[in-house]
Amino acid sequence: MTAPLTPPPPPHEQPPHSSHDAWHAVSAPPGAGPAPHGATALYGADGPGMKTEVREAAVITVGVALAGVLLGVLWSWLAPHVPLVGDLVDKTWVVYLKDTEGEQAIGVDGTFTLLASAFGAVSALVVFLVRKRGGVPLVVALGVGGLLGSLLAWRLGVWLGPTQNVIAHAKAVGKGVTFSAPLKLGAKGALLAWSVAALVVHLGLTALFGPRDPDPYAAPYEPTTPPA
Numbered sequence: 001m002t003a004p005l006t007p008p009p010p011p012h013e014q015p016p017h018s019s020h021d022a023w024h025a026v027s028a029p030p031g032a033g034p035a036p037h038g039a040t041a042l043y044g045a046d047g048p049g050m051k052t053e054v055r056e057a058a059v060i061t062v063g064v065a066l067a068g069v070l071l072g073v074l075w076s077w078l079a080p081h082v083p084l085v086g087d088l089v090d091k092t093w094v095v096y097l098k099d100t101e102g103e104q105a106i107g108v109d110g111t112f113t114l115l116a117s118a119f120g121a122v123s124a125l126v127v128f129l130v131r132k133r134g135g136v137p138l139v140v141a142l143g144v145g146g147l148l149g150s151l152l153a154w155r156l157g158v159w160l161g162p163t164q165n166v167i168a169h170a171k172a173v174g175k176g177v178t179f180s181a182p183l184k185l186g187a188k189g190a191l192l193a194w195s196v197a198a199l200v201v202h203l204g205l206t207a208l209f210g211p212r213d214p215d216p217y218a219a220p221y222e223p224t225t226p227p228a
Contacts, residue, residue, distance in 0.1 A: 050137075057137035064123050064145025064198075065152060071119050071194075072156030075183070078115070079157070080107040082181035086170025095166045098178055105186060113190040116153070120146055120197030128205045142202055146195035154191065158183045 082105055083098040124142060131138060161183035163169050173179045185191075 053135050053137040056131065057141035060127055060131075060138065060141040061145040061148070064127075064142065065148035067119060067123060068149030068152035069156060071115055071149060071153035072160065074115055075112050075153060075157040076160040079111045079161075079183060080104040081162075082108070083178045084166060084170070084181045085178055086167075086173065086175060088175050093167050093170055095170050105184070108183060109185060109187045109190055112154070112157075112185060113187075113193045116146075116150055116190060116193035117197040119149070120194040120199075121201045123194075124198040124200075124202035124205065128202055128209075133206075133210060139199060139202065142198040143195045146198045147191065150191040150194045154185055158185075 082102070084095050085098045086093055086095050088094075120142075123146070127138065127142060158164075162180045164182045166181065169179055
């Protein structure tokens with residue numbers, strides 16, 4: 001004797017496809033291959049891993065900070081000079097401003113701020129053209145690198161400028177002779193100009209020209225019909 005054949009279950013008793021399978025059908029872009037084990041197709045174009053981003057951020061931080069050498073040289077060269085005059089009073093040297101109403105000191109801070117802002121914009125543009133992506137490590141690298149570059153430029157500009165010993169300088173040039181005061185950054189907030197400009201420009205470029213994340217709801221949902 002042969003066992004009776006069991007008829008297949010009716011269509012309404014077929015196990016429906018899970019919502020997880022339907023989500024994969026929507027998420028996977030057309031023409032994409034199977035996702036690797038343990039990953040979904042939705043995160044296939046998220047960019048490099050965190051280790052790669054941190055490594056790139058470290059390189060960018062060092063490169064941006066080293067550009068502060070050029071900023072310091074330009075600042076010491078382009079900053080206006082504050083005129084001082086030395087005088088001998090009771091055998092004691094006294095140094096005072098030649099032009100008490102002059103705005104050279106403000107010009108020194110303004111020159112540093114403008115140069116630092118320009119360096120921030122250029123560094124953000126270069127990083128965007130090379131990297132062409134955003135990311136928290138990249139933004140932190142631009143901010144920290146800009147601050148380190150500003151500090152390096154400030155100290156280097158002061159060192160390249162006139163001597164800090166104004167009394168010795170007054171004695172060297174003689175009584176009543178005008179000489180330049182040492183470079184001094186009065187507004188310490190100018191040290192943040194590079195970082196602020198770099199972050200604003202880079203975020204703007206990323207928002208306008210950066211790659212867009214894939215839309216998981218772009219493809220229409222097509223329910224599958226179970227076989228009869």
